[in-house]
Amino acid sequence: MASNLLSFYHDFLDQWPLIIRGIGATIGLTVAMSLTGFLLGIVVFYFSLSRRPKVARFVERYKSFFIGTPLICIIYILYYGLPQLAIRLTPFEVTLLGFTLNIAAYNAAYLLTAYNGMDKTQIEAAAAQGFSPAQIYLWIILPQVLRSSIPALTNQVIYNLKDSSLAFLVQYPELFARMQELAAGNFEFFKTYSLTALFYVVMATVIYMLSKRVEKRLQTA
Numbered sequence: 001m002a003s004n005l006l007s008f009y010h011d012f013l014d015q016w017p018l019i020i021r022g023i024g025a026t027i028g029l030t031v032a033m034s035l036t037g038f039l040l041g042i043v044v045f046y047f048s049l050s051r052r053p054k055v056a057r058f059v060e061r062y063k064s065f066f067i068g069t070p071l072i073c074i075i076y077i078l079y080y081g082l083p084q085l086a087i088r089l090t091p092f093e094v095t096l097l098g099f100t101l102n103i104a105a106y107n108a109a110y111l112l113t114a115y116n117g118m119d120k121t122q123i124e125a126a127a128a129q130g131f132s133p134a135q136i137y138l139w140i141i142l143p144q145v146l147r148s149s150i151p152a153l154t155n156q157v158i159y160n161l162k163d164s165s166l167a168f169l170v171q172y173p174e175l176f177a178r179m180q181e182l183a184a185g186n187f188e189f190f191k192t193y194s195l196t197a198l199f200y201v202v203m204a205t206v207i208y209m210l211s212k213r214v215e216k217r218l219q220t221a
Contacts, residue, residue, distance in 0.1 A: 067102075110149045114152075161203055
């Protein structure tokens with residue numbers, strides 16, 4: 001037992017530089033896709049408020065498709081399907097694009113839920129004073145729905161972190177891919193994947209604590 005643990009420890013130290021790179025790749029991918037998914041989600045949410053029936057229907061179909069489709073299916077369509085159309089993307093680009101489209105749909109849904117709970121008298125008053133729809137959205141609607149949606153948006157970032165492990169399926173060298181290499185080398189699957197889970201729990205906890213600080217600052221602002 002002790003010799004197995006010592007052997008695993010040595011294997012882990014040998015792989016540590018690659019694991020560190022994998023952690024960095026996971027954090028970088030999570031930050032990138034959370035940011036792009038957040039920005040696109042704001043755009044999708046804006047069009048979901050459109051009074052044009054065709055635009056509103058298109059947005060609803062967009063959200064329904066990406067919320068209802070497994071992420072792995074979206075990533076495989078981009079990774080294996082696009083080359084058949086002479087479009088070739090790197091593993092990072094495939095993962096970022098697939099996740100962004102998916103995350104935006106969820107974020108738009110969170111924002112719409114917060115909007116439905118808003119007091120609409122402010123919007124009516126702003127419209128009566130001559131504010132344009134874009135001004136009402138940017139200055140009145142968006143700040144309030146973002147404040148109300150912080151818990152949901154934070155949970156989405158944590159989901160993004162966990163789901164980023166799917167990137168190893170398209171050869172992106174993030175944390176899970178590096179730990180997979182460690183497991184394949186020593187066959188210590190229980191120890192390796194338990195340690196992998198611990199890495200993700202630590203990163204998710206950091207995200208949660210940061211979000212709580214932001215939420216507290218906004219409440220006192």
